[in-house]
Amino acid sequence: MAFKWISASPGVRYREHGTRRHGKKPDRYWCVQYRRNGQTINEAIGWWSQGASQAQAEELLSQLRRNWRTGDGPQSLKEMREKGQAEREAVAAEHALEESRSITLTEFWEKIYLPLANSRKTPDTMKIENWQFRAWIMPLLGDTPIRDLNTTHVESLLSNMRKAGKANRTQVHLRGILNVIINAAIQEGFFEGINPCQRVKVKKKDNQRVRFFSAEEATQLLEVLKARSMQLHDEALLSLFCGLRAKEIFLLTWADVDFDNHQIFIRDPKNHKDRFAFMTSEVEAMLRLRSRGQRPSSYVFPKEDGGYQKSVSTIYRDVIKELGFNEGISDRRLKVVFHTLRHTFASWLVQDGTPLFTVSKLMGHSSIQMTMRYAHLAPDHLRQAAGRLEGKLGAR
Numbered sequence: 205m206a207f208k209w210i211s212a213s214p215g216v217r218y219r220e221h222g223t224r225r226h227g228k229k230p231d232r233y234w235c236v237q238y239r240r241n242g243q244t245i246n247e248a249i250g251w252w253s254q255g256a257s258q259a260q261a262e263e264l265l266s267q268l269r270r271n272w273r274t275g276d277g278p279q280s281l282k283e284m285r286e287k288g289q290a291e292r293e294a295v296a297a298e299h300a301l302e303e304s305r306s307i308t309l310t311e312f313w314e315k316i317y318l319p320l321a322n323s324r325k326t327p328d329t330m331k332i333e334n335w336q337f338r339a340w341i342m343p344l345l346g347d348t349p350i351r352d353l354n355t356t357h358v359e360s361l362l363s364n365m366r367k368a369g370k371a372n373r374t375q376v377h378l379r380g381i382l383n384v385i386i387n388a389a390i391q392e393g394f395f396e397g398i399n400p401c402q403r404v405k406v407k408k409k410d411n412q413r414v415r416f417f418s419a420e421e422a423t424q425l426l427e428v429l430k431a432r433s434m435q436l437h438d439e440a441l442l443s444l445f446c447g448l449r450a451k452e453i454f455l456l457t458w459a460d461v462d463f464d465n466h467q468i469f470i471r472d473p474k475n476h477k478d479r480f481a482f483m484t485s486e487v488e489a490m491l492r493l494r495s496r497g498q499r500p501s502s503y504v505f506p507k508e509d510g511g512y513q514k515s516v517s518t519i520y521r522d523v524i525k526e527l528g529f530n531e532g533i534s535d536r537r538l539k540v541v542f543h544t545l546r547h548t549f550a551s552w553l554v555q556d557g558t559p560l561f562t563v564s565k566l567m568g569h570s571s572i573q574m575t576m577r578y579a580h581l582a583p584d585h586l587r588q589a590a591g592r593l594e595g596k597l598g599a600r
Contacts, residue, residue: 216261218252226253234258236265236281240272247281307394309353309385310346313337317388328514333381340365340378350389351396358382358404371536375406414577415538416551417444421529428523436517438490439505440545446481447549447567449474450542454513459500461491475570482566516542554578 207219215238220230234249234256249264250256264281271277278284307315322330344364345357358379365375383401390399417425422444429437439453448456452470460469466488468481483491494504503512520542524530529540546567553563560582564575 212258213262215265216258218258221251224253226251234261236261236268238265238268240279245280249281306349306351308347309350310342312350312389312394313342313346313385316392316394317385320388336378336381337385341382345382350386350394353386353395353400355400355403358400362404362406372406379404379406413537413539413541413543413547415540415544416548417540417544421527422545422548424527425523425529428527429520432523433517433519435505436519438494439516440520440542441490442487443542443545444549445484445487447546448481449546450516453505454503456504457500458495458498458502458504461495461504463488463492463495470568473568475568477568477570479565479568550575550578551581554581557582 209217209219211217212234215236216234217237218232218234220232222230224231226232232252234252235246236249237244237246239245249261264284267284268278268280271279278287318330318334321333325333341361344361345353348357361382362375362379365378379401383399386395386399386401389395426437426440426444429440439450442448442453443450446468448468448470452473455472456468456470460471462469466483468483470479470481473479491504498504503510505513507513524540533539550563550567553566554560560575560579561572563578564572567575569575
């Protein structure tokens with residue numbers, strides 16, 4: 205269908221819509237016409253009903269003519285539109301950047317960090333991180349724009365934990381969580397500069413447990429546990445005589461138990477170095493009794509549904525309270541916990557003259573320095589070793 209173009213002014217023309225009205229008049233489609241480099245060029249402005257007008261067309265054409273004279277700026281309406289689009293996109297990007305810079309720590313945690321972390325970390329790890337964040341970080345720093353976080357914020361967080369009596373190790377762990385969050389913000393472009401967590405150090409404190417059971421206390425504990433929970437008794441027995449951590453016990457399967465060689469394979473322990481634990485007669489008898497009818501893939505100490513345990517039964521804490529082992533004790537290093545059983549394993553070995561290097565291997569320590577805490581339990585052996593030098597010069 206042919207349209208009739210009507211000249212409105214030099215270089216500006218329009219055509220009318222066949223049926224649509226704009227006010228009382230037919231709707232008009234505006235365009236400009238000009239010659240450049242020997243060619244006649246027509247470029248559309250748009251419909252009257254959508255905001256285009258003769259005045260707008262004349263202004264655009266006038267601007268083009270100025271650009272032609274000076275040689276600066278867009279040389280066609282197409283270039284004008286592309287430039288305008290680029291400018292609008294730049295403004296939108298700047299606006300989005302400004303919004304991203306004002307995102308709070310909680311917003312970043314929920315919208316960006318959690319989806320990333322959930323795809324990379326175990327559910328157990330994320331459960332702990334989520335609890336720590338909501339219990340400590342969010343109440344104090346949650347509403348702070350993440351780009352504004354600084355060392356003062358980190359120090360305030362740690363100060364709150366110290367006032368609440370939280371151990372240094374817990375403070376280090378929480379600072380680690382915040383450190384990982386801010387590192388993620390740096391990678392995603394929400395934080396600029398050095399991570400403030402790296403500038404704040406937690407003052408080191410000796411939190412190593414020094415309490416271990418006497419033979420009488422261990423016997424008493426095992427007797428009471430046996431009456432309350434046979435499985436908890438067996439777990440305690442295994443930790444006491446093989447030095448296993450609680451999680452190492454929970455993850456044991458029957459495929460890890462080698463009765464022929466009287467040993468237990470500890471896979472994927474805390475320090476990621478697999479090792480073997482060796483059964484005493486008490487441990488072997490206990491495990492043989494438990495192993496009847498079990499599949500190799502079954503957990504040695506499963507939950508009722510067959511899955512693996514995630515924490516020590518609260519019965520253990522109740523029994524320790526009943527026996528009064530922690531009565532009047534405020535120093536956490538002297539308190540009895542499940543880990544005290546593993547600590548007792550190492551302490552008894554050293555007291556019986558086992559070399560620290562051997563104890564280190566049995567415990568699965570990552571370095572001998574960790575085992576040196578037990579050195580004070582063998583003063584007689586050290587003194588005897590030094591005494592062997594007596595008379596050396598005289599004998600010569």
